[in-house]
Amino acid sequence: LIERMRAYGETVFAEMTRLATETGAVNLGQGFPDTDGPASLLEAAARHIREGVNQYPPGPGHPELRRAVSRYRARHYGTEYDPDTEVHATVGATAGIAAALLALVDRGDEVVVFEPMYDSYAAMITLAGGVRRPVMLRPDPATGRFTFDPAELRAAVGPRTRMVLVNTPHNPTGTVFTAEELEHVAAVCREHDLIAFTDEVYEFLAFDGRPHVPLASLPGMRERTLTASSAGKMFAVTGWKTGWVTGPEPLVGAVRRVNQFLTFSANGALQLAVAEALDTQGEWVAAQRDTLRGKRDRLAAGLADAGFDVGVCEGTYFVMADIRPLGRTDGVELARALPREAGVAAIPAQVFYDRQEEGAHLLRFAFCKEDAVLDEAVARLSAWH
């Protein structure tokens, strides 16, 4: 293994899901729904496979998917993308993140990124030879909502900065960035002529009427922003690993160049099924968001009853919980013990931080589970504590 990858061991999601399986724990760690996406989506995939969509689709993605992506972005956000040159299908958002970082970050380039951060960002920036310049997200003392200090963002930008990497709605904090917050990012990008990469896989999981604001929709940002999305999150089919990136032609072209040699293409039958769902499943997506909002409230109330100090969750399907009221301070140690001790698995938020001490006292719980599963987890945690 090359030297710079040695710091990256097995992902925390794999470790915690394995622990959950071994111990029979309720798995609120790795974020995946325990119910399937819309029946018509599943049917369409099966039909396309039966009807012979079983060979390589074009590298940039099935044209039907690229057109459907272009349509939904115009419909929801008013941003136009040419399906031929400005949309590229990927093997999940993960491959879009990987291809973009490998294509656009050169050795020694700096990437400004908010921490806590989704685990693949750090690894892929490192693999690309880049350097992270983290900006801390901290709970606002008044509201508990995680946000950043614009001065810290500005201070993170230097002469080697190439890119700012954003994630909204944000995993793991649950923050949905406001237009005002994103405008701080946009201003820095415009002033320093930076590329923005924005991971918006939870774009349809902003709760309580809060709008999801795409970074690319801000003034001067469309021409410098690559956006990653995931049908896995949108339609509750995480195992399909079907996603896409949208952006201006030069940036999407760079992603294409690299992605040719990463995966060449992705899964055509699933892309066709997703294309249909993008056009027809808006109501399902909205209902799913409302269902998940209810699950957020259910789990948050249960965790509070069990003694945790529960964070604010505006979007995604994760909620953060402070373990200090339980007399614990080491989230990694607790997450490793919890499946066996309590019969519940969660993710230690510390692994999402460069400055790990900032997240040591936090666990991330996923609430994209059947109500009975959430209730069982809460009952076990209450009994344990």
Ligand code: GLN
């Ligand atoms: N995105 C999901 C999470 O954050 C799963 C990630 C994974 O398994 N790599 O938990």
